[in-house]
Amino acid sequence: MSHKFSVGQLVHSAATHFADRTSGTYEIVRLMPENSNGELGYRIRDTVSGAQRAVGESEIRAVDTKQPVQSH
Template sequence: MAIDAVGSMPSIMATRNDPMPHKFKIGQRVRQSRGGFGATKDVSGLLCEIIRLMPEDRTGEPCYRIKSPAGERAANESELVLAS
């Protein structure tokens, strides 16, 4: 990392791109449009609630902690649709 003219290290946050905003908010009801990586059973269409916003995955996609009658798990934003 280069040292700036003042002689201090630049902030890592200043050099990082702005993160993608989360599409869903805590407490919203969503449905899983498809199972995630390593899903062992069909969970598509399962009604869930967003319980926590999580950092993006390695690809920069926002992630969530969701809760359903089947339990809690992490889910990528692309796996979720707003429940009507």
């Protein structure tokens, strides 16, 4: 099994309990091995606060870099 995301990639929280507790953009800082459920893990860092946490692959999604810039 290979990781879906790579070190340095920007991600958001997916629609899970993790997303309810926190929001924003995170950077992948480390690839981690599978957990006891067989899910690959990541160490992510909040790009604003610098806080780090461990998450499973199902808890994050890639930042959409093709999203159009909105003007006001």
